[in-house]
Amino acid sequence: MITLTYEYKLAPTLKQIQVFDQWLEICRSVWNFALRERKDWANSRKCDINACSIVSEYIITPVFKRPTYASQCKALTAAKKEFPQLKIVHSQVLQQVLKQLETAFVSMWEKGFGFPRFKKKMRSFVFPQMSEKDLVGDVIKLPSIGMVKMYLSRPIPDRFSLKQARIVKRASGYYIMLSLQCNVNVPDVPPHGEPLGIDVGLRRFVATSEGELVERPRFFVDTQSQLKLLQRRLKHKKKGSKNWRKLNQKIALLHEHISNSRKDWHFKLSHHLCNQAGMIFAEDLNLKAMSRGMLCKHTLDAGFGQFLSILSWVCWKRDVYFAKVNCNGTSQTCPMCDTPTEKDLSVRVHDCVCGYRTDRDVAAAQVVKKRGLLSLNADGQAVKQNVCGVDLTGIEISSQEALKQKTQTARFGIPRQIA
Structure with missing residues (x-):
């Protein structure tokens, strides 16, 4: 259903x-x-x-x-x-x-x-x-x-x-x-295609395991001065008067514009990520704790929870496998040799003793990708990449899984054609 x-x-x-x-x-x-x-x-x-x-x-x-x-x-x-x-x-x-x-x-x-x-x-x-x-x-x-x-x-x-x-x-x-x-039974999206790990943060909104860095738009912070001016004017209006209602309407429209802009950008970024991979792995963050910290205003402005929810929906809609992994120590681990590399927030470059050097956020995204593939392997699913497999470029699957994919129904009840 x-x-x-x-x-x-x-x-x-x-x-x-x-x-x-x-x-x-x-x-x-x-x-x-x-x-x-x-x-x-x-x-x-x-x-x-x-x-x-x-x-x-x-x-x-x-x-x-x-x-x-x-x-x-x-x-x-x-x-x-x-x-x-x-x-x-x-x-x-x-x-x-x-x-x-x-x-x-x-x-x-x-x-x-x-x-x-x-x-x-x-x-x-x-x-x-x-x-x-x-x-x-x-x-x-x-x-x-x-x-x-x-x-x-x-x-x-x-x-x-x-x-x-x-x-x-x-x-x-x-x-x-x-x-x-x-009334159509749609199966879950199986792991397939190229894996992609993402790391979300305030300095850069998204860093991918392929090295792409997406800057964070400041939807609320950029319009905060305009919002502050309108709310200051509202304080001097008589409550319940006609001018008070007009100014209240302007403030509400500005808040709605901020919300709509944030959601639209989240959808566009989700589609952009789905264009690059068949599997996307993200961190399972404690969003409630993040929204209570010193940077709570910027965390709520970024809307990490809404973005991850939209990303999971877009992945389901576009047949992209989506999963969350443990977020502990992703930025303190080397993606190449798994050596713990402790560093504070001021250090923005990952430099390991094994010689691997890259951006801190990119290294964290690569750790997320690695953990995602290991979680699939722990569940008994193959994660080996192939060039010419059963279907297209993707994971190596068994004959029973291939038969299941051939007979499954695509989104909205349209039969899927698999060669």
Whole structure:
């Protein structure tokens, strides 16, 4: 099963914009009320039975069970009789708000995420059940709203069906994210082709094992002076006034421009790397720790996590094998003789006792490449390069693997032709 998400900009009418804003406000109130109910229940179970807080204490009877997605959906149905404004929003949209809250709590318990917060603004809502009948050309039919025009910047791929739609509000307008599914089983990309190791950093954004150095664009830092000027002007405006809203809109548009520029550059760099190799290896970095250091602003500006996520997606899309390796000591090891060569950050040249001399970041990328190939060998997969193998230039594979590659289905259900 393949799932794709295509994003398009909407062109709603003024009346539809008012409906979107009203729905977002109602969804925000449902989120905050449901979260308040869960927090009150949790606070009532915190204190010991023989000790209560001096200031105040939450008292909820023991009969009252922990609020869940099912119980809150049932309470939402009863609340519509008391609060008629809840009937304005489609019932499934409000249920998705409660489901999103349940997912946030599950992520907190199982993945170590933070406690869900109250929302000052709601930026999106979801229609979970959509079909291809709702999409006619550049017009989509939304339940309880009607026909909304959108800019069809790229066509919907064949054999894909529409499953759900998410309306997103941004500074530049409203967007719709369509979830498309195709009932095709696509196997994982096997290791093949020329390997390439990459090392990411702040001095150079990417250094490859082939010696290519890519400088880091400073998306936020270059526009920081303009952003600082606008925020300084905003401080002297009366909060809630017309000029305050206009200036707030300018700041939001500038932030969106920075985000879009960074993501566009990450996609272009990912495609550039995929043009060079059939296997790409990267470091498995602790991005959370990197974003809390002394250079946290520059680390967040670079967006290493977003780049690695986009790179893995582009590799999957273009049949390039992608894997992460251990990042410990990549810059302190010689790629030729594996001798530990300790050096601080001020030393930018790798100079080993074996006589190998190169750029520090390039040497780290070569170590990443070497570790990636060793990890494949440890998994029982051959990594020997050949000039004229079973298919094209790539790895030497067994006859069973070759037969598997001949019969597998390519992306989007199109049969792959392998000689």
